[in-house]
Amino acid sequence: MDRISRRNLFGGAGAAMLAPAIATSAPLATRGDRGVGFEGQRCADRGDGTFLNPILAGSYPDPSILRDGEDYYLTFSSFEADPGLMIWHSRDLVNWRPFSVALPAPLGSVFAVDLIKHQGRYYIYIPFIPTAWSTSVRGSAAIYVIHADRIDGPWSAPVDTGIRGYIDPGHAVGEDGRRYLFLSAGHRVTLSNDGLKAVGPVEKVYDGWRYPDDWVVEAYALEGPKIFRRGDYFYLVSAVGGTAGPPTGHMVIAARSRSIHGPWENCPHNPIVRTKSATEAWWSRGHASLVQGPANDWWMVYHGFENGFRTLGRQTLLDRVEWTPDGWFRAVGRDLSRPMAKPRGGRAQPHGLPRSDEFSVSALGTRWTFHAPQKDEAKRAAFGPDGLLLTARGSGPHDGSPLTGGAGDRSYEVQVDVELEGTATGGLLLFLSSRLFLGIAIDGDRMITYGGGGQHHWREKVPPARRMYLRLENREHIVTFHYSLDGKNWIRHGLRLESSGYNLNTSVPGQGESLRPALFASGEGAVRFRNYRYRAI
Incomplete structure (x- = not known):
């Protein structure tokens, strides 16, 4: 190595x-x-x-x-x-x-x-x-x-x-x-x-x-x-x-x-x-x-x-x-x-890590890890001045090995700029396991809403777009979605979901430790992510 x-x-x-x-x-x-x-x-x-x-x-x-x-x-x-x-x-x-x-x-x-x-x-x-x-x-x-x-x-x-x-x-x-x-x-x-x-x-x-x-x-x-x-x-x-x-x-x-x-x-x-x-x-x-x-x-x-x-x-x-x-x-x-x-003696230092990411340099292993990776999974992620280009895999979050981050706050907000390449679908999730996740994504024609580990029946009326800004707010288990076409004017999604049941006791052992923010790209092509922001509430 x-x-x-x-x-x-x-x-x-x-x-x-x-x-x-x-x-x-x-x-x-x-x-x-x-x-x-x-x-x-x-x-x-x-x-x-x-x-x-x-x-x-x-x-x-x-x-x-x-x-x-x-x-x-x-x-x-x-x-x-x-x-x-x-x-x-x-x-x-x-x-x-x-x-x-x-x-x-x-x-x-x-x-x-x-x-x-x-x-x-x-x-x-x-x-x-x-x-x-x-x-x-x-x-x-x-x-x-x-x-x-x-x-x-x-x-x-x-x-x-x-x-x-x-x-x-x-x-x-x-x-x-x-x-x-x-x-x-x-x-x-x-x-x-x-x-x-x-x-x-x-x-x-x-x-x-x-x-x-x-x-x-x-x-x-x-x-x-x-x-x-x-x-x-x-x-x-x-x-x-x-x-x-x-x-x-x-x-x-x-x-x-x-x-x-x-x-x-x-x-x-x-x-x-x-x-x-x-x-x-x-x-x-x-x-x-x-x-x-x-x-x-x-x-x-x-x-x-x-x-x-x-x-x-x-x-x-x-x-x-x-x-x-x-x-x-x-x-x-x-x-x-x-x-x-606190323990006596010792010296303090700054604690933790910033979770926001411009994706200019790889932070695999610290901010981000692939869930359920295939061999050489890391090759899917290309970091650079224009953000993260994530090659698509699978047909959705359940088999697409999402790129997962972390969260340690009871309430927090994450947002990211998403742009599609090819016929890929890409989005922002709160992800526990391949069987249990929620979030929103775009495929160029429509917005897809996920809940309970699959596509939700809700159909949000969003104009077709190949680039969109997505935001998830998790306020003590109440998850609210927002989206924007310009990154300035935000629209609240019509659906809110409750996430307290997305935990280890409801997951396949070893596959779902915590509900964490995640990015995914599925289908054919790739998805470019820019300006990921994390903020504790």
Whole structure:
């Protein structure tokens, strides 16, 4: 794989924004009880020494965190996105900036990775489910690994570890110096000294902790093992209860052992984290990793759904940890509905990324990723001074691999200038999956309205046009469409749609993490997009 330059992570005005990624930020603007970032987007830092979750708003599930000296790095499940595995950087655990992209070409549906550093070298262990076009693996889930001498790459081509049928790797080094991967359902396998191959059979080493049978959960689902060492003990942090389903399902549990080989003793305080009621601010909290803060106190990073806003996906949460006299740990934040003191020490930096785009320089992997890509999907997108020329594919959003962006605000507005070439259809969507999306498009003769994952019966009376300005406003799930022929005089579309049901619980697993703005081009020819604008409301 070619190294991806940090200078090229953003197009347009954002291209230079990565250079001061570790600089101290200016005082934050505030709105209500939280800070305000680029384009009015919410950020956790309140500017007064406290923060309010989430630390990353929007779909950032299955966080894997690495402390490397004064620096912290995070990456997340990218599923079928192309490119995938964007790495974020922080020096205070609260303010995060995009840093690099580790997986320019997708393996398949990539999820629940583990980012680690061992003997001066960086590794990302990657479970994935092969897609229809993938030729490297057929059948069940597989685990590959990529590695690099520097966190910003170049990263190696994916290496097959030989592990099949297991997911959620968690890297560990035992007291014997050997390397291991802990896996889903309490399994473990020994790794070669270079960390690139499984050595020996996969073994069952941990039975988990069982919650009372009357707790309302999705499924038992022992997964997400993360291992760290403190004092005389290895600690094994896992998730049970299922990641979606009822709000009270997902939870964090812990076990410990004096040896990497067990036996594992379950924590008497289990579950460490659990949503007890649907009235809480955050639902289905789980998939946790522990990390020491800048002052060497302890913190926990995990994901959860925002109450009433599952459409935003699983967002990244930060919770303080306290150690008990008997050598166990507890989460301090309870339901995370209130601000808490920021980690001591550390240095702040500008948070987040601008989502608006002039398309003059490629921002694939940061602002934009292709959903359910074919091989070499990125070749469809040509960025330049006159915007983005997106080659058409498929017959509509359902099979056209839309170019998806992101959103982390409860209410926001997006707009774009759309111009058709050939007999293509192009438009602006809010896209969850190939089965569930809504939006508007033009085909040169008429406006097409989408809802519920297909063409809506509504027929908007719009004059034929091959160029049109489109706008979507999502105000706490109420979606209003606007369009304009000149970019100045806007007309409200006659139909409004409600989108709260477009979420992970209504999607095919692995295909729909969050409802996000998207551009698509289908049919024959291409669609040119110019001046994409995002604004938090």
